[in-house]
Structure formats: C-alpha cells, structure tokens
Amino acid sequence: MPGNDERTVFYRSYHPILRWVFWGRLRRITGFINATGVHGRCLDFGGGTGVLLPSLSTHFHEVCCLDLDAGVARSVVKHLCLSNVSIQEMDVSTPDSRRYEAIVAADVLEHFEDLAMPVDGIVRRITKGGWLFTSLPTENGLYEAIRKLIGKSKPADHYHSACAVEAYLQQRGFRRVMHTSTPIPFLAPLFSISAWRYDGKY
Secondary structure (H helix, E strand, O other): OOOOOHHHOOOOOOOHHHHHHHHHHHHHHHHHHHHHOOOOEEEEEOOOOOOOHHHHHHHOOEEEEEOOOOHHHHHHHHHHOOOOEEEEOOOOOOOOOOOEEEEEEEOOHHHOOOOHHHHHHHHHHEEEEEEEEEEEEOOOHHHHHHHHHOOOOOOOOOOOOHHHHHHHHHHOOEEEEEEEEEEEOOOEEEEEEEEEEEOOOO
C-alpha cells in the first residue's frame, strides 16, 4: 500500500484495530460480491486508492477504476500487473457508453453534496438488474466518539449519513438485498455495507 496518500492512512495505521476496521469494510464488500454471484464488468467508483482492485481483478473479467485522482490506483495496477484493470481519471458525470454488471461505491457517495450527480452517473453505467455495492459511514454517536478518541474531526465534505444516502438510493430504483454493518453489527455499527439490485429505469 503506497504510503504517501492521506486516503490510505487508516489502511496503513500502526493501530491493529484501526487496520482491522478499515480492511474489514472491504472484506464485507467482497463477501457480498461473492454471495451474489455477479460476474462480467465491474466499475470501482471513487476507488482511487486502489485498495479493492486486486480483489476485484480476480473476480471480474474487466474492472475499471473511476476517480478524479487515481495516481495511487495506477501504482497498484502497475506494481501488481493487473492486466484486466483500466483507469478513468475523470468525473462521474462524464458520458460513458459502457455498462457494468457491478458497481462498487465504497465510502464515496457521502462526499457529494448533491446526491443526484453521482447516482445519475451510476444509473447511466449500470446494467438493468445490475448490482451496486456501497459502504457508508453511519455518522452516529459512536462514530463521533471514536473520531474524538483518535484526534480526528469530521471531514467538511461528509455531507450525508449512511441512512440519508440509502434512502435516496431506494428512491432511485435500487433495492437493498443484503446488508450488514461493521465492525460489529448492532453493537458498533460504524459503517453500513449494502448490496443493491437495480430495478429502476434509465
């Protein structure tokens, strides 16, 4: 894992619990992908850190990483020789004629003040009946307490809680099929992890 990018700091943390929590989110997502049996093309939306690309590249025959800043992801692809992974360093609102059977949006949708923009981009790219996999910070009281404990403040661009984003996805034609929270469901739900089936209209 490249060590010069702020986005990867928790994955590289000296604190084993922090590393376990953040890598655990990705393990839950890949577990959902395996459980659905989805294959084909996958879009890693906002996956510029490249942390999911090695796993996605072994499951799908074609993977595309879409991010405005994908420098770290390029390093991962080059270092691991991920020949079936491509990089699109552009905005999600940019037109794209390709369709994907699966789209991963891991801790990205909460960063958009207007949820319509990224979700419109997802809808334009997903196949009918395709799968969307999301990870979202709950922004609950426990989440805030842990932020204070480790000396972190809420990012200015965390505009929405998990509940708000998930409610919007349901309005846009996504049906939640699987759900869990991590690191400990019910007791410590810091991140909401979901698998959604797209039943809506283009």
